Amino acid sequence: MGALTPEVMARSLSQVLGFILAIALVLALLEGYVYLLFFRRPRSLLGAIFTRTVQGAMAAFLLLLVLRFLDRMGLIADLVAALGLAPLLAFPERAWAAWSAFSPMPWRLLLPFFLILALELLIYLTGEPRPSRLGLAYVLILPALIGISFLIVIPFLFEVRLAFSNMAMYTAQNPEFGLRYGVENFIKVFTGPVAKDATFFEVFGRTVLWTVINVFFHVTGGLILALLLNRPMRLRGLYRTILILPWAVPSTITAMAWRNEFDFRYGLFNILLRNAQQFFTDLAAQTQSLPLVYDLFAWLSQAVHPVPWRQDPTWAFISVVMTNVWLGIPFMMVVILGGLQSISQEYYEAAEIDGASKWQQFRHITLPLLRPVLVPATILGTVWTFNRFEVIYLVTQGGPQEKTDILVSSLYKAIFQFYRYGFSAAFALVIFFILLLWSIFYLRITKGLRGIYE
Amino acid sequence: MKGKGFWPSAVEAPAAPARPWPRLQLRALFYRPRGDSPVKRLFIHLALWVACLIAVYPVLRVVTISLRPANKLLTTSLAIIPEDATLANYIELLFGRPGRPTEFYLWIWNSLIITVTTATVGLLLSATAAYAFSRFRFPGRAAGLIFLLSTQMFPAAMLLLPLFIMISRLGLINSYLGLVIAYSVTAVPFSIWMLKGYYDTIPRDLEEAALIDGASRLGVLWHIIRPLSTPALAIAFLFNFMSSWNEYIVARIILNKREMYTWPLGLWTFTEQYTVLWGKFAAASILVAVPVTLLFLYSSRWLISGLTLGGVKE
Structure with missing residues (x-):
């Protein structure tokens, strides 16, 4: 039987504040990335090589993270199997495990953040201003775009995928997917009982x-x-x-x-x-x-x-x-x-x-x-x-x-x-x-x- | 609009115009009375009294039940103040019984944590996008707005299944974050749509004047739009707060540990026990409802205008 104690309050507050802080920090980094993309142009050839390499690497890493997330949700299992992406997708996690073994807790999260921040700062300093008419619009849209993709678009795609599966109580862990199941499901909606x-x-x-x-x-x-x-x-x-x-x-x-x-x-x-x-x-x-x-x-x-x-x-x-x-x-x-x-x-x-x-x-x-x-x-x-x-x-x-x-x-x-x-x-x-x-x-x-x- | 740097130089902000939105509609009070006859007025008042009675009576019944002593809980009496009225239910709820501390505060706390986080995350993700949708014409804008509009049409229950599976695969069942994520699904698009409606009402001349005077777009955003949008942000916050504060159905599937319950789930436990604790249930309802209802009534004018901007818009 739980009563409200100071420990409970402290624990829940730290959990939630950590969540908000994490979102804010990640958003800040992404905003910085998009801002640099639109509003800064490298000044020299060397700067260009550096800037584009870092930006390319970041984009690839982001893509990898998103793919890993989708894979973990079981959304792209077929694609992963077909293209043999599994070892590649495991890379962020293995890197993270290696990194965690090596660094104590607050630094484990803070150092990557500062590293990326430093890289972005470097790109900013080696560049010159570049006019952009719509850049600001995309910078402003970005948080909502990320939020909505994860909250609505991905769940919706997941739902479409689930509709073509035989997932139920006993197959919740390893459902099978296929067109056959989808047709079966849709037919059942109109012919069978919807609840009991x-x-x-x-x-x-x-x-x-x-x-x-x-x-x-x-x-x-x-x-x-x-x-x-x-x-x-x-x-x-x-x-x-x-x-x-x-x-x-x-x-x-x-x-x-x-x-x-x-x-x-x-x-x-x-x-x-x-x-x-x-x-x-x-x-x-x-x-x-x-x-x-x-x-x-x-x-x-x-x-x-x-x-x-x-x-x-x-x-x-x-x-x-x-x-x-x-x-x-x-x-x-x-x-x-x-x-x-x-x-x-x-x-x-x-x-x-x-x-x-x-x-x-x-x-x-x-x-x-x-x-x-x-x-x-x-x-x-x-x-x-x-x-x-x-x-x-x-x-x-x-x-x-x-x-x-x-x-x-x-x-x-x-x-x-x-x-x-x-x-x-x-x-x-x-x-x-x-x-x-x-x-x-x-x-x-x-x-x-x-x-x-x- | 040459960017002078990431942070804008100080711009002389023009005086803020009268707030276009939270404003009373006073016109109705000033028009000439149509001179209804006394009989007609009597009937109008009578009809309104009946309507008020219907509106209030179910709520009053909850008060009645909360005041009943435990041995007279089930009665067919219709009196509003029951005989032997007692505050025992409230006392037990607020201070617990010996050896059994009350869980009431924990539930309220959980609800507060979840709701405030949802409202904050909702604003964090939506505030700037709403401005972009209102002011910029960029590729993808129309599609984005149609998408946002259609999210107002679909039930949250539709995405409940994939969200539930995703949340459980992330290990967030029985956590605040799981519920925050589930509530944000409706909070984020709603806030964007509502705030866009608000930004549309801010005249553009202000920003154009500042731009001509040499301010950057970011400078305009920071020095002109930000101070103007505080009331709208407050309303969006309040809205998201209200809608997740009362939520029961989604909470029920995400939270199943008693320590994590929000107040609607907690209250429901009173009705699921071997002997239904109607008295305690009613007392808890009143304690929760009074502050929220007062908050709602106090802010109803702005809430309603916000809803009008957000959804019911011509």
Whole structure:
């Protein structure tokens, strides 16, 4: 049982600070390298030979390191075997082992750093300034380029490779790769169960339903609240603050809180339903003499009853949708409120003079002028809802019998409950293509690319 | 733009313009009231009250549960302040029981370490690139921006499998760094996109004037852009902080040692025990939620404008 002690704090701080420092130092060296490449030109022939040799050696070494990293991740095993690169790729590690045996700890890391720094300084001193129009852009881009390649591009390529493998629980250490496995995986995505029982199309249909219902309620709810709030009145700030509370409170907490409220006996909703049922039963008992009224209350006391939120698939689905709607309305409200406030009041005054009704004003002024905010917000909201399975995971965990799973939560299950890695990679790629189609549509509609090409 | 050296000479920085971004939209407060009738106003207030009740009640229920004594945890009462309200849950959480020190601080600490590191790394990798995307027209720019935009569209869960395998092959399961890497996957592209949106709002005249006066591009970056971008960097930091602070699902697969748990995982352990410790769970939720919620509400205006610049942009 761990308590927070000074030793724990010191250890974690040193680990993390070391990490940040390492990133910063490596970035600094790489930035220096790229800067010299663009902005310095050797002054003499001797300088040129020296500069280009050092730069070439550094580039080769960097390439070797990257290849070694890819190899260690198991990404280029075929290439390595085919070209007999294994001894070459082992070189950085052997060099490092030899170096570590030879030097004590802080110097082990610091000396290479200073060595490279000294070489770069030498290149700087033996060169003269060289004008470069775009050099600075690449110097500035470099950190992000490195970060994104390692965080997104390489994992994505890895995923594509995994999709063409038979990697699963028992073959996690030495999976086989091949086109055959890839075809098999993709066929299985569409024909077999994606998690335990549910099939792809069933889950996909539910995902679409989940997205449409959620976004519909997010936008209508947000629009109504924003319209109500968009007027001078008392307590406006207070209302606004309270209404964004569902967004502000950490969603892990609210999702777990809602989960409790769906308990059959002690959850809020069933307590309310039970009380309502009691209320109607009492009323029915008191109005026995009035025929029609009695029938109504008797019917109500039958119709209103506590609901098995956890056991019944439909009610379970309703419960996750309710939770997610509650969580998502504030964001839309705030976005729409921002849009409403940028609509000039003069339009409404002019419309009022012309005798337009409130509905006509809404229909012909508010909605069209809100469009630039509403359309991208809706489409982005769609993607977020499509992707967000946190609520499902925390409230129902996809149950009962996977009847509340959406695509992304099935994917999560396929990976971390059933350990079907190769299959899951193919599944993830299928989801990727669905979203890709949708985002192309998004970019067409909102002309989101306009700003890029200008 | 002749570079005079790596470090720019001192440039007389022009006065910073009014910050274009963190600014209240006051217009709404000044327009002429439309003169709604009292009845209509009453109904509007009534509707808003109901909405507020729905927004607040689930949160209030958590407060209620946290105040209940252990023997009255399961009840069908709807009272907000329960009978026999007690702070025992909070006390046990904060000070532990004899012979069993509390883990609460450790979880908070772990969360803090991971979140702050993620936010820092996110900024470290993204701040300069965002500026380049905003100001330079270089080969690869359009492709890069489309790539960044599309990363906003895809779920983090999509890359979870390869990341998980890579992180475990690097031996980073159950370490802060493993989770920092996993969170950076979304933090870095998001920060670039958001900061680019911010730099787009800074007028170019400033930089052009400085360039004409003989400043180098690096000088402009350091003396003009850097001071102007502090608020944006703070917002990007806050954003990345918020999104990884609350994260549960990814943390669950990267961390499985109890000493490494972040607070969402820690809280979840209360619900997984033989007898579910709802009281303790609720008390912990409140203790964690109050500061974060206040921070969010305080900074919501900037967070929202940041999100608008980052994603929902026409």
